[in-house]
Amino acid sequence: MEDSIKTITQIKKEMGDKLVILGHHYQSDDIINFTDIRGDSLELARQIGQLDAEHIVFCGVYFMAESAAILRRQNQKIHIPDTSATCPMADMAEANRVEKTLEILQKNGRKVIPLTYVNSSAAVKGVVGRYDGSVCTSANAKTMLEWALKQGDAVLFLPDKQLARNTANLLEIPKSKRLVLSEGVIEGDPELHIDPSTAEDKQLIVWPGYCPIHQDFTLDSIKTIRENEPEAKIVVHPECGQEVVKASDGNGSTTFLIKYANEAPAGSTVYIGTETNLVNRLASQHKETKVIKPLAVSLCEDMGKITVDNLAALLKDIDNSTPVDVDEEIKKTARIALERMLKVCA
């Protein structure tokens, strides 16, 4: 590890403006120390078009690097230190099944607009672009769902059922107008798992994916805190279940959670329901003035696959490493889907 730290420091100095390292807030402190830009998924996506560096190294999970590859300029190369760092939730929506689902839902002549959470593959974003849909992140899901509802007769929100429900609650979409698809569509032929007649009168059709990390936060733990420390505040990420979100004092993207911790008054206690690397970092940053605690310990193993050792190995041979890229056909429509979001949320 010591050698890797020296290598990264040295190569960063040598490459100067030719290299930019981007990092998601869930990365470990070891990696965060080397990032030039940190952010939530929306902020990182917004950065790509503004960067002049030839090599952009993405410390996060694969869909983030893929989104960067979709938005990159011709002369830019996107890298990720470990290509096996994928998001399990993104893996719950496979492009062909999503497309088949849209075909089934549109059979009765209704226009169903797909809205995919950015935690999805480039191929899924490509399908979404072709079906006049767009992308959202946890920071803009409400705005994007409002937008999508105006574009057709119904919206297929994917892959995160929790973000879909939490956003639908904000927009007060009645329960009778929502349908969560059977979990069978994640692995099986949608034809066998969707009865189109059950979707006919629905405004919001929800793909049944979820983030395993954010399922660890429970209503019971919130109840215990409320009983034992009634003055403590609790904020969570909207990938948590709706009972957890409703019982919290606030919810939002990782940037929202950071801002909440930063702005909490001195002497206060804040429990945060999101990935533990971020919560521990906030706890140590504020340890002199306030208490920040994880609602439960929950680490994203895939985010943790990025290490100083594989970052150093990538940087050592960056000119010969194969950059992350996306098939040209997929890229065209995936870019349309992403750019719709960036335009609506400009």
Ligand code: 13P
């Ligand atoms: P943010 O966009 O809020 O950073 O979330 C990304 C993510 O993967 C959360 O699990």
Ligand code: SF4
């Ligand atoms: Fe995916 Fe959850 Fe990890 Fe975020 S925390 S990258 S949604 S598995």
